[in-house]
Amino acid sequence: MTDAPNFNDYDQPIGAALPDWKPRAAPSRTPIEGRYCRIEPIDVERHAKDLYEAYAGASDGRDWTYMSGGPFPDFDSYYAYATKLASSTDPLHYAIIDRETGKAVGTFALMRIDVANGVIEVGHVAYSPLLKRTRAGTEAQYLLMRRAFDELGYRRYEWKCDALNAPSRRAAARYGFIFEGIFRQAIVYRGRSRDTAWFSIIDGEWPAISRGFQQWLSPENFDAQGQHRTGLAALISAAKA
Template sequence: MTRTNEYHQPIGEPVTDWTPRARPARITIEGKHCRIEPLDVTRHAADLFDAYSHAPDGSDWTYLFVGPFTEFDAFRDYLTKAAASTDPLHYTVVDSANGKAVGTLALMRIEPVHGVIEMGSVTFSPLLKQTRVSTEAQYLLMRHVFDDLGYRRYEWKCDSLNAPSRKTALRLGFEFEGIFRQAIVYKGRNRDTAWYAIIDGDWPRIRRAFERWLADDNFDANGTQRASLAQLRDADRD
């Protein structure tokens, strides 16, 4: 039943005992296959430039606000500005197997008063894409936002034409919410933005699916998954 106020107008459900949440900090988050570290130019720039150089072309940067970078100095300048930013707050993904930085991602549009935060600036190199490290990196930061910081809503936004990003959002458990037309101008062109989100009520089932997916027994001897994230989420509904 829809709640109404004293004027017989429909109103939202009460949010009791709510207080503004803390802003995310520059901390390291340890996982089994990777760790998430605050972006540090001195420690990460060379590894990241090398990791991105494994791509055959600059297409990984098409839907980002920056890049591609062919010269190290320009790339380092970009990282220096990114590392100094507090929103977006950039983190580096470090592969635990070799200690190398293989990609970055950021928490952004941070709204502690409302408990809303966005995952963005996902810049994963070919060494990171479609690996267990990639999925664990997303899980670690998502878990930090919901379990440690207590945020209510976790967003994913991308160019509506960016099919890989939209596919990834759905794979990770985000729910599609719509298209914001002519939302942004970047690189001299229009962006209609696709919005996705996970809310705190969704999170326990999504977290369980991540944990089951990342478990060693979900992979065969060749490292192939036995069950997908979507299958594990769907099974939890039964």
């Protein structure tokens, strides 16, 4: 529910005052340690080989349909792509390291970094088969959200995807993002038109979402076979109640 508006001297409704607001810092390149994974800026010499091998484990190239790059027919082509990722500051690309194996198994980025307004987006999410449907994959998203909200004090955290990308839209809903609508014909990529679905989490929602993630990630939420006892979306919903 939206807060009741304030009114100015002309009896016009206006947004909530933010007298103490200050621009936020840009995200740093420091690693983030989790229970199941570690996030660190992409380094081609350290990560490219692991990432290429992880992505090569997919049976086909469908994971790249809605991405701007890939699939990659050989290591050299992925190395060139990863080199571009590593040189970028916005998007700021991170490798996701499986703490059990010590290998990079996926990447994502913080992007469209708006320090003046405290708005930031997670994007370029490229999970290999070794990361999908794992605790590390979910924890990685939580760790990046935690950096944006708890460490840097951002007000808004965005997720955007091709409106036809059903897996990405399901992931956004699972992670607690609120669907905001479709921007029609927003982008041209891969020689085709893209309608973009917008999702967000705002700072007032974050504490409940954070509790839901922490409960899901707790070892007590998993049985002897490694299956979660309660789903993340249910835990976030309960935390919001």
